[in-house]
Amino acid sequence: ATISTKVIAKINAGKRAPTQAHHTATHLMHAVLRSVLGKHVAQKGSLVNEEYLRFDFSHFAKVTDEEITKVEALVNEKIRENIPVVIKEMKKDDATATGAMALFGEKYGDVVRVVEIDPNYSIELCGGTHVGSTGELGIFKIKQESAIGAGVRRIEAVSGKAAEDLINEQFDLIRGIRDILKHPKDIGKAIENLVLENGELKKNIEKYETQNIATIKNALLQKVETIGGINFIGSIVNVSNAETLKKICFSLKNDLKDYVIVLATAIDGKPNVAIMLDEAVATSKNWEAPKIIKEHITPLIKGGGGGQITLATAGGQDSTRLNEVIEKVKSLL
Numbered sequence: 001a002t003i004s005t006k007v008i009a010k011i012n013a014g015k016r017a018p019t020q021a022h023h024t025a026t027h028l029m030h031a032v033l034r035s036v037l038g039k040h041v042a043q044k045g046s047l048v049n050e051e052y053l054r055f056d057f058s059h060f061a062k063v064t065d066e067e068i069t070k071v072e073a074l075v076n077e078k079i080r081e082n083i084p085v086v087i088k089e090m091k092k093d094d095a096t097a098t099g100a101m102a103l104f105g106e107k108y109g110d111v112v113r114v115v116e117i118d119p120n121y122s123i124e125l126c127g128g129t130h131v132g133s134t135g136e137l138g139i140f141k142i143k144q145e146s147a148i149g150a151g152v153r154r155i156e157a158v159s160g161k162a163a164e165d166l167i168n169e170q171f172d173l174i175r176g177i178r179d180i181l182k183h184p185k186d187i188g189k190a191i192e193n194l195v196l197e198n199g200e201l202k203k204n205i206e207k208y209e210t211q212n213i214a215t216i217k218n219a220l221l222q223k224v225e226t227i228g229g230i231n232f233i234g235s236i237v238n239v240s241n242a243e244t245l246k247k248i249c250f251s252l253k254n255d256l257k258d259y260v261i262v263l264a265t266a267i268d269g270k271p272n273v274a275i276m277l278d279e280a281v282a283t284s285k286n287w288e289a290p291k292i293i294k295e296h297i298t299p300l301i302k303g304g305g306g307g308q309i310t311l312a313t314a315g316g317q318d319s320t321r322l323n324e325v326i327e328k329v330k331s332l333l
C-alpha cells in the first residue's frame with residue numbers, strides 16, 4: 001500500500017545536542033576504559049539519551065574510586081584537546097585494518113561508517129550521532145558504577161549541560177549541609193565530630209537507662225502484693241520509651257515467681273502498657289497476655305497491641321485511665 005500523506009521530519013534540537021554529547025562521550029569513555037582497565041573491556045550494552053549515558057562492559061572487578069577518577073580525568077583531557085570527530089565511510093576490510101572497534105556479533109555491510117576521535121585514540125564503527133569536536137562536551141562526570149551480572153559492570157555518566165547540572169546539585173547539597181552545620185571551617189571534620197558526639201550521647205543514655213531500670217525495679221519489688229498465691233505488681237512508672245517498659249518487666253522476672261506484672265506509662269501524652277505473666281500462671285489460669293490486652297486494656301486506653309502468651313504490650317490515645325488499667329488486671333486475679 002502507498003501512503004500519500006506528506007510528512008515533515010524535524011530534529012528536536014533540544015534533545016539532539018545533549019544526546020550527541022552523551023553518545024560522543026561514550027566513545028571517549030570506552031577508549032579510556034580500555035587504556036585504564038585493560039583491553040578486555042568490551043561493550044556489552046549502551047544507552048544514550050538527553051539525560052545521561054549508560055555503558056555496560058566486561059570487567060571482572062569493581063571499578064575503584066581511583067580508577068573512576070582517572071577515567072574522568074582522561075575523558076576531560078580529551079574534551080579539552082577539542083579533537084575533531086571525523087566520520088568516514090570505507091570498506092569493511094580497510095576499517096578493520098585501522099584497528100577500528102566493532103561490536104562483537106554485530107553484522108556489518110561491505111561499506112562501514114567509521115568514527116574517529118584522534119586516530120591514535122578512538123576508532124569505532126558507528127552509525128550514531130556525534131558532536132563536531134570533543135570540546136562541545138564541556139565536561140564529563142561519572143555518576144555511578146555498579147555490577148549488573150557476572151563480569152559485567154555498568155557506568156552511568158553525564159556530559160555537557162547534564163554534567164553542569166549534576167555539579168551544581170552537588171554544590172547546592174554541600175551548601176545546604178554547611179548552612180545546617182552553621183558554617184564550620186572544615187565541613188568533613190564537623191560531621192565527623194557530630195557522629196562521634198552522637199555515639200557518646202547514646203552511650204550515656206544507655207547507661208542512665210540501665211540505672212533507671214534498676215532503680216524502678218527495686219522500688220517495684222517493694223510493692224509486690226500476693227493475691228490468691230499470685231505475686232502481683234501493678235504500677236505507673238516514669239520512663240521515656242515503650243521499650244523500657246519491657247526491659248523493666250524482664251528485669252523483674254529473675255526475682256519473682258508466680259507473677260503477674262502490669263506496668264503503665266504515658267509517653268508524650270500517649271499511654272503505653274506492658275503485661276507479663278509467669279509461664280506457670282499462664283498455664284494454670286489459662287491466661288494469655290495478648291488476650292488480656294485486647295479484652296481489658298485496649299478499650300480503656302483506646303488503642304491496640306499484642307505480643308506473646310507471657311508478654312504483651314499496648315499503645316493508645318487516652319492516657320487518663322492508667323490507674324483503671326492496673327485495677328482491672330488486679331481484679332482478674
Ligand SMILES: [Zn+2]
Pocket residue numbers: 023024027115126127128129130
Ligand atoms: Zn558513535
